[in-house]
Amino acid sequence: MTVSVLFVCLGNICRSPTAHAVFEKVVSDAHLSDKIIVDSAGTGDWHIGEPPDHRASSVASRRGYPLDHLRARQVVTADFDKFDYILAMDNENLRNLQLMAPLGFSGHLGLFLAFDKGQQLEEVPDPYYGGPNGFDDVMDSIEKASSALLSHIQSSYGLP
Ligand code: 4NP
Numbered sequence: 001m002t003v004s005v006l007f008v009c010l011g012n013i014c015r016s017p018t019a020h021a022v023f024e025k026v027v028s029d030a031h032l033s034d035k036i037i038v039d040s041a042g043t044g045d046w047h048i049g050e051p052p053d054h055r056a057s058s059v060a061s062r063r064g065y066p067l068d069h070l071r072a073r074q075v076v077t078a079d080f081d082k083f084d085y086i087l088a089m090d091n092e093n094l095r096n097l098q099l100m101a102p103l104g105f106s107g108h109l110g111l112f113l114a115f116d117k118g119q120q121l122e123e124v125p126d127p128y129y130g131g132p133n134g135f136d137d138v139m140d141s142i143e144k145a146s147s148a149l150l151s152h153i154q155s156s157y158g159l160p
Pocket of ligand 1: 011013
């Protein structure tokens, strides 16, 4: 049995690749890489094939999560067949995913930060047009929510 998680933002070059790399590390540290599959995608098509934004990459590598191997892709309808969890960074991403979701989709579609009950924010703010501190704030939110998501999956699926 495997559990699959898709992180989604707008461009798939800042927030969702960061979540992808952080959650993959959290899963690997828990020795669950063979049980939990992680991916990321964007609702938009502007950056397909591009590596993550250099600001996201530099914050992530400084904090121990290399991102440079990732390439942006757009969400496709087939993702709703493949993933148990489709987690949006903000409400606009979530609305666009809800419009795409096939009627029979039985997985979990929701906001990523909702798993972290202690989180002040509901959404991971889009850092693209903001200052450099925005990327550290994104990382802080994503690190906390990643631990909370792993705990949720471990208890829901009886994983160690
Ligand atoms: P992301 O950030 O959704 O976190 O990858 C953005 C990347 C690109 C754009 C907006 C947000 N853009 O407008 O191109």
